[in-house]
Amino acid sequence: MRVLVTGMGGHLGTRVAQLLEARDDVEAVAGFDFVPPRRRLSRSLFKRIDPRDRDRLVEFVRGFAPTAVAHFGVYEPGARMGVRASVEASDDCTVNALGAAVRAGALDRVVVRSGLEVYGRGGHRHEVPDEHAPLGPTTPYGRICLDVEAHAAGLARRHGVPVAALRFAPISGSRAPSPLGRLLRLPAVPVPALADPPFQLLHTDDAARAMVAALVRQADGAFNVVGPGAASPWQAARLGNRVPVPFVGPGWLVATRVAELAGSPVPPHVLELIRKGCVADGGRAESELGLTDLVPTQEVVADLYAWASVTALPGSPTVAAPLRGAG
Amino acid sequence: MPDALATVRPAVPNYGIDADRVGGRDSVVAAAKRRWEGRYAVDEFGGDPHLQDFLFAPVVGRIPVHLEGAEHLPREGGALLVANRGPMFTEPFVLSGAVQRAVGRRLRLVGLPNPPLLGVFAHKLGGVGRRAGDAAAVLRAGHLAAAPLAMQISSTSAGEAPRPVIAATLGFPLLPVAVRPGGPGGVPLRPWAVTVGAPLLPPDDTEPGDPLAAAELAEQVRAEIAAMLHGARGE
Numbered sequence: 420m421r422v423l424v425t426g427m428g429g430h431l432g433t434r435v436a437q438l439l440e441a442r443d444d445v446e447a448v449a450g451f452d453f454v455p456p457r458r459r460l461s462r463s464l465f466k467r468i469d470p471r472d473r474d475r476l477v478e479f480v481r482g483f484a485p486t487a488v489a490h491f492g493v494y495e496p497g498a499r500m501g502v503r504a505s506v507e508a509s510d511d512c513t514v515n516a517l518g519a520a521v522r523a524g525a526l527d528r529v530v531v532r533s534g535l536e537v538y539g540r541g542g543h544r545h546e547v548p549d550e551h552a553p554l555g556p557t558t559p560y561g562r563i564c565l566d567v568e569a570h571a572a573g574l575a576r577r578h579g580v581p582v583a584a585l586r587f588a589p590i591s592g593s594r595a596p597s598p599l600g601r602l603l604r605l606p607a608v609p610v611p612a613l614a615d616p617p618f619q620l621l622h623t624d625d626a627a628r629a630m631v632a633a634l635v636r637q638a639d640g641a642f643n644v645v646g647p648g649a650a651s652p653w654q655a656a657r658l659g660n661r662v663p664v665p666f667v668g669p670g671w672l673v674a675t676r677v678a679e680l681a682g683s684p685v686p687p688h689v690l691e692l693i694r695k696g697c698v699a700d701g702g703r704a705e706s707e708l709g710l711t712d713l714v715p716t717q718e719v720v721a722d723l724y725a726w727a728s729v730t731a732l733p734g735s736p737t738v739a740a741p742l743r744g745a746g
Numbered sequence: 747m748p749d750a751l752a753t754v755r756p757a758v759p760n761y762g763i764d765a766d767r768v769g770g771r772d773s774v775v776a777a778a779k780r781r782w783e784g785r786y787a788v789d790e791f792g793g794d795p796h797l798q799d800f801l802f803a804p805v806v807g808r809i810p811v812h813l814e815g816a817e818h819l820p821r822e823g824g825a826l827l828v829a830n831r832g833p834m835f836t837e838p839f840v841l842s843g844a845v846q847r848a849v850g851r852r853l854r855l856v857g858l859p860n861p862p863l864l865g866v867f868a869h870k871l872g873g874v875g876r877r878a879g880d881a882a883a884v885l886r887a888g889h890l891a892a893a894p895l896a897m898q899i900s901s902t903s904a905g906e907a908p909r910p911v912i913a914a915t916l917g918f919p920l921l922p923v924a925v926r927p928g929g930p931g932g933v934p935l936r937p938w939a940v941t942v943g944a945p946l947l948p949p950d951d952t953e954p955g956d957p958l959a960a961a962e963l964a965e966q967v968r969a970e971i972a973a974m975l976h977g978a979r980g981e
Contacts, residue, residue: 547883657784698790
């Protein structure tokens with residue numbers, strides 16, 4: 420299996436590349452992103468390419484001729500870029516990378532990153548949707564994910580390549596940058612005054628494992644991948660010893676502005692999660708991808724706060740002295 | 747048909763509180779401390795087992811009930827109980843108390859009203875949305891759920907069965923339940939009488955979501971409940 424990892428520079432893409440490197444059935448791993456990988460990779464080929472640079476991207480992908488694509492080039496608004504840039508980068512990356520991979524002629528499987536946001540929340544939507552529930556995203560990130568799934572489904576239809584869409588719960592981990600993680604780590608966390616909706620999280624390592632499992636099993640179709648159990652905004656804030664600050668109606672405009680000033684931009688899908696929840700039925704991924712030991716949501720929340728509570732130690736004078744002298 | 751029970755997932759850590767079984771009740775001080783520290787979990791359906799143990803279980807557990815057919819109630823795993831419903835919406839709570847006392851399990855109530863604010867508490871105390879898919883998700887998570895027949899003016903007659911819910915949950919045991927007030931003329935003066943029938947299952951070759959099988963099963967469960975209600979009236 421020759422695997423192309425799009426978005427390899429992100430925490431998830433790098434982790435997937437590491438897991439693939441350790442497998443004997445993976446002949447080669449290559450990837451690109453506009454930032455370098457977060458961890459050391461031993462046998463992966465990485466190219467720093469902006470996904471919007473079509474010519475360089477297509478040349479690189481066709482030269483590698485992948486048999487499998489792990490598509491992480493789906494950029495969550497608020498994680499590393501704004502909403503508009505995320506839409507543009509995700510769309511370009513999906514169309515260019517998947518198109519070039521197909522034209523290279525060896526492709527036999529594709530797995531794309533998606534999110535529970537494709538289901539949307541509120542109205543007549545299911546509270547705990549499974550993969551057969553109607554799709555109706557209510558946020559820009561949900562629409563990004565739906566577009567990615569639609570592009571990939573078109574590819575599957577035209578070329579007969581099995582395509583799996585992994586609809587991840589919001590991914591969180593002690594080291595992964597995420598807008599939700601930043602919001603929950605604020606000293607005071609905005610919460611809905613008249614509700615306490617459940618939400619699920621997925622640990623970064625579990626998301627990477629799910630991607631590898633879907634690739635290896637040549638999975639086809641949609642899979643909800645969620646950490647078992649759930650948390651709620653009030654409960655999560657108190658678990659992290661934060662102060663829950665209740666908001667209602669227009670008060671949320673103030674809450675998001677204040678959070679942004681405090682260094683935690685709140686994109687629409689994170690605001691929706693806090694106000695209306697975000698859960699799904701992950702039974703299919705457990706039974707068909709063998710993901711039976713995912714980290715429960717409560718432990719992901721605890722991990723988030725455990726990282727935040729690490730205190731910085733003062734620098735050692737024996738190390739600091741030569742540096743000062745050198746300066 | 748595929749084995750729906752094969753997808754049942756294991757319970758997750760819940761700060762010592764079992765999401766499926768009714769547990770002991772904290773003292774007021776201990777409960778307040780636990781809430782303040784956030785050492786409780788909610789489930790994906792919005793249920794809050796700690797709050798259920800503290801507020802809901804003691805109330806429904808005090809409803810006087812005479813239960814027949816307790817041996818049909820599963821000790822573990824998902825199952826759908828379908829019961830008659832009168833105009834006051836008291837039957838689901840009576841049934842919840844009966845199940846709690848017989849097998850110590852929580853009962854998730856499908857189709858509780860979901861108005862603003864009140865709906866939040868309904869979910870925390872075990873309510874589930876009206877959509878059939880949500881009821882199916884509850885069973886796949888290994889919970890017991892109860893869905894009512896259509897409301898009737900008399901609390902001792904059987905209305906239409908919830909066919910979409912039955913279709914979505916095909917493959918799980920379906921238990922007909924008759925809930926009757928103990929007093930004459932439907933007055934709840936004496937203990938409520940709850941009768942649980944034997945589990946109903948569709949034919950072996952039924953596909954999941956098969957509308958015809960669901961319709962037959964819905965009619966069968968309505969007839970079973972009507973027979974149990976009429977049988978009781980004839981006694």
